[in-house]
Amino acid sequence: MSSQDPTMVVGGAVVDDLHRPTVLLAARRTEPPHLAGGWELPGGKVDPGEEPLQALHRELAEELGVKVEVGEELVAPNGLGWDLPPSHRMRVWLVRVTDGEPAPIEVHDELRHLPLGSWTTGVSWLRADVPIVRALTALAEERQGH
Numbered sequence: 001m002s003s004q005d006p007t008m009v010v011g012g013a014v015v016d017d018l019h020r021p022t023v024l025l026a027a028r029r030t031e032p033p034h035l036a037g038g039w040e041l042p043g044g045k046v047d048p049g050e051e052p053l054q055a056l057h058r059e060l061a062e063e064l065g066v067k068v069e070v071g072e073e074l075v076a077p078n079g080l081g082w083d084l085p086p087s088h089r090m091r092v093w094l095v096r097v098t099d100g101e102p103a104p105i106e107v108h109d110e111l112r113h114l115p116l117g118s119w120t121t122g123v124s125w126l127r128a129d130v131p132i133v134r135a136l137t138a139l140a141e142e143r144q145g146h
């Protein structure tokens with residue numbers, strides 16, 4: 001890995017149903033100052049030597065206090081991960097809580113459970129999350145028809 005490589009971040013699209021999601025969890029950040037107040041998918045950076053899915057389980061346990069089962073990845077158009085300019089890239093998986101009730105423990109001050117129909121508009125997402133949430137919405141809408 002070169003010093004130019006983007007830092008890998010993992011995010012969880014916490015939904016009610018992995019196959020036909022109708023509710024999405026949004027989390028409001030408290031830090032750093034330029035991102036505070038923006039809404040995001042809970043998650044964080046992959047530690048050195050850690051597998052991305054290990055990082056996802058660890059971050060969701062630390063940030064929300066939950067255990068999850070992991071479903072499919074929401075693959076980014078570039079096949080590598082969603083760009084979080086200027087220097088991060090995020091892989092996103094659908095996840096469902098199997099143990100615990102999500103709470104804003106660490107780096108968030110509010111959580112919202114958004115019903116399908118208000119995923120893109122229900123909160124003010126961080127700029128980089130807008131295309132991600134659009135893609136999640138498209139996936140969920142497509143599934144409701146089946």
Ligand SMILES: Nc1nc2c([nH]c(=O)n2[C@H]2C[C@H](O)[C@@H](COP(=O)(O)OP(=O)(O)OP(=O)(O)O)O2)c(=O)[nH]1
Nearest residue numbers: 009010011040041042043044045084088126128129
């Ligand atoms: N977790 C997460 N980070 C996002 C999203 N959208 C977005 O632009 N980011 C940015 C914010 C941060 O600059 C970076 C992720 O870093 P983080 O602060 O969540 O990572 P971390 O929990 O490991 O935190 P730290 O150890 O660096 O304090 O990606 C998102 O939906 N989820």
